[in-house]
Amino acid sequence: MAFEEARDKFFKRVSIAPALGFVPIAVHFRLFDCLRKIGKPATAQDIYAAHSERDGGKTNLLQLTDDTLLMMGAIGFLDILSNGMYQANDVTDFLVAAPSSQHGAVHFTSEILLASAFLMKQLVDTDFIYPFQECQTPLQYAYKCMGSTYAQEHAYSIMHKTGRLDSFNTFMDGKFGNEENMVTRLNNIGYDLNSLITDSVDSKQSTVLVDIGGGRGKRLLELKDAFPQLGADDLVLQEYNSEIGEVSGVTQMSWNFKDEGQEQPVKGALIYFLSCILHNLSDVEVVKLLKKVRGAMSSRSRILIQEPEKTTANATVHGAMIVLYGGRERTSVEWQNLAAKAGLVVAFEVYPQEGECLVEMRIARA
DSSP, rough: OOHHHHHHHHHHHTTTTHHHHHHHHHHHHHHHHHHEEEEEEEEHHHHHHHHHHHOOOSSOOHHHHHHHHHHHHTTTTEEEESSOOOOOOOHHHHHHHHHHHHHHHHTTHHHHHHHHHHHHHHHHHSOOSSSTTOOOHHHHHHHHTTOGEEEEEOOOHHHHHHHHHHHHHHHHTTTTOOOHHHHHHHTTTTHHHHHHHHHHHHHOOOOSSEEEEEETTHHHHHHHHHHHHOOGGGGEEEOOOOGGOOTSEEEEOOOOTTTOOOOOOOSOOEEHHHHHHEEEEEEEHHHHHHHHHHHHOOTTTTEEEOBBBBSTTHHHHHHHHHHSSOOOOOOOHHHHHHHTTEEEEEEEEEOOOSSSSSEEEEEOOO
């Protein structure tokens, strides 16, 4: 029996990829939302009709709807009843309650599936050159094998050119519905943000926090809510993506840290914040960015890094960073090594059992 159970568990794991490929279809046609709105067991016809009424049916896609619902049931995103009916379950409810999760699901089952499929081929064809470097990952290799012009493009550039970068930003705003309030979380894990901000405001420092790659400014707005005395000059949102629109109450600034000729323009800020940025970068690129920020820091400045730790629980995210960006999640030892290469030291670090780690870096003393 143990052998048969192991065989069944193994088969379910290795055969899941085709079902995951149907996830973007379910999201595109809002099948989870339609099933949840129906509020009771429903047939594929019922769900297809609800979608057509909501978004306007184009052609007869009933068979595609039925096959997609079957795949979603197979991976547990909804329940399949014995009479061929479909029913929302707790995962369906979560997907509807946290829209960012559906956007994230699209990205995790499109580019990442494609890149993963070409992982072994790239390794074999390059005699196992590893780790991957930026724009030389299995994602670019997949497009190269297909003869696509995207073969030389960064993953974010591909998202932009395919009209999906705004969707990615929506995902990052919520991170599968698990995006905690930054201020509350930092205080809860033992980082004394309150004293730090209060002392800075009292000493009238011009810039309190620079959010590098901060998307739509969610964390800055949370900081502003917690410390209403902070003005727009205190809070700087740096983004290269012009699609985020205007964010009130902060200073917006375009900065592409990938540009070799662009140094960090904000000098002497109290905090340079990097949330889920460095795990998108190879070690070589991380050191380049840290050095750019270090060049703008004063003796009182610090870099705050917030992202997943490299653990068993985060292994799949670690793999996604590798195949998509040439990046990775990191351990305490890895952070300390990267800091040293950039002329920095780790001054504070905490790795909670749940949620993202927090690492503070300061300028190393001579």
